[in-house]
Amino acid sequence: MQLAGFLEALNDSASPKDVFDQVYRSVSPFGYEQIGLFSINKKEKCADLEKSVDTDPIIISNYSESFLQNYLGKKRYEIDPVLPLARDNITPVVWDDVVGRMTLSEEQKQLVIERRHAGLHSEVTCPIHGSHANILALRFARQHAGPCDRANLGALQVLAIHFYYAFARSREKEDKNNDTKPGLSDVQKRGILTSHTLSQREAEVLLWTARGKSASSISIILGLSENTVNFYVKNAMRKLGTTNRVVAVVLAVRLGLIQP
Numbered sequence: 384m385q386l387a388g389f390l391e392a393l394n395d396s397a398s399p400k401d402v403f404d405q406v407y408r409s410v411s412p413f414g415y416e417q418i419g420l421f422s423i424n425k426k427e428k429c430a431d432l433e434k435s436v437d438t439d440p441i442i443i444s445n446y447s448e449s450f451l452q453n454y455l456g457k458k459r460y461e462i463d464p465v466l467p468l469a470r471d472n473i474t475p476v477v478w479d480d481v482v483g484r485m486t487l488s489e490e491q492k493q494l495v496i497e498r499r500h501a502g503l504h505s506e507v508t509c510p511i512h513g514s515h516a517n518i519l520a521l522r523f524a525r526q527h528a529g530p531c532d533r534a535n536l537g538a539l540q541v542l543a544i545h546f547y548y549a550f551a552r553s554r555e556k557e558d559k560n561n562d563t564k565p566g567l568s569d570v571q572k573r574g575i576l577t578s579h580t581l582s583q584r585e586a587e588v589l590l591w592t593a594r595g596k597s598a599s600s601i602s603i604i605l606g607l608s609e610n611t612v613n614f615y616v617k618n619a620m621r622k623l624g625t626t627n628r629v630v631a632v633v634l635a636v637r638l639g640l641i642q643p
Contacts, residue, residue, distance in 0.1 A: 398553050398557060399443065399550055399553045399554050402550045402553050403418070403420075403443050403445075403550070406418060406521075406546050407445065409542065410523055410539070410542070413532065414505075414526075414527075414529075415507075415539075416445075416524075417446060417502060417503055417522075417525070417526060418444060418445055418523055418524075419441055419445075419446055419521075419522045420441070420442045420443050420444065420521050420522075420546075420550070421440050421441055421442065421460075421466065421519060421520045421521075421522060422440050422442060422517075423440065423466045423467075423470045423518050423519065424470075424517055439455060440460045440466075441454075443550075446503075447501055449501070450503075453497060454494075454497070459490075459494050459497070462488065462491050462494065463494065464481050464482060464485060464487070464491055465481050465508050465520075465522075466508075468481060468508075469509075469510045469518075469520040472510050473625065473626055474540065474626060475508065475536045475537075475539060476507070476508045477508075477533075478507075478508070478524075479506075479531055498524075499528075502526040504524060504525045504526065504527060504529065505525045505528070505529055505530065505531045505532070506522055506523065506524035507539055508520050508521075508522045508523075509521045509522075509523070509539055509540045509543035510624065511543055511547045512622065519547065521543035521546060523539055540624075541625070544623070544625065544630075544634060545634075545637075547624075548634075581619055581622060581635070581640050582618075584607075584615045585615045585616075585618055585619040585622070586619075586635070587615075588601055588605070588615045588616050588619065589616070589619050589632055589640070589641050590642075591604060591605075592616065592631075592632055593632045593635070593641060593643040594643055598612045598613055616628060619631055623635065
């Protein structure tokens, strides 16, 4: 799966829908034609209320209307077996792996049937960890049954992270041009798109990593132990939603968090 053309096209995307459409065009040749961006935070407290606000977890998707009505109306997201795993992981979660190794409740078995009828097969869910403990997931599914294409899992994860940044930026621009005050239903969807933040030390170690320095060299430059340097690198990778140092550096540069 080639990502270069996708990243270039993202820079030209003007609206959240444009960003979503660009993702679709990038992954549909590989059979992924059903896509959904989910918020998988726990129910959050609203500043104006002393109770949890139960909001629609699907931010944008091209799922069928009948599936959406059923999934949301029956709150299937509360028993969706993949969402809790995506919330606690930073690497792709494969639907077939999850349902194949767990004992499903009757409601979860019904969800499996409903997904099959909706043409959601061989799904890959890519976790996206944002700032302020906000967690999202971009889900890719095929319309026809078949084995999961595991060779592209890493590429899908990187694509999902870049999609998030582009979607967040386009959403922020859209909000700036919208003078209407957000209602309660908008609180979660706007809040989850906050930009990532790195601590000063996290940014420093990524900066030196970008300049080709090893952890041992960085420890000497910054006067830290090598273990402490690795600790900051791992924190930065976690915040950026990746387990790869090179990808973390690329994302940090793209976001303007470091300037090598």
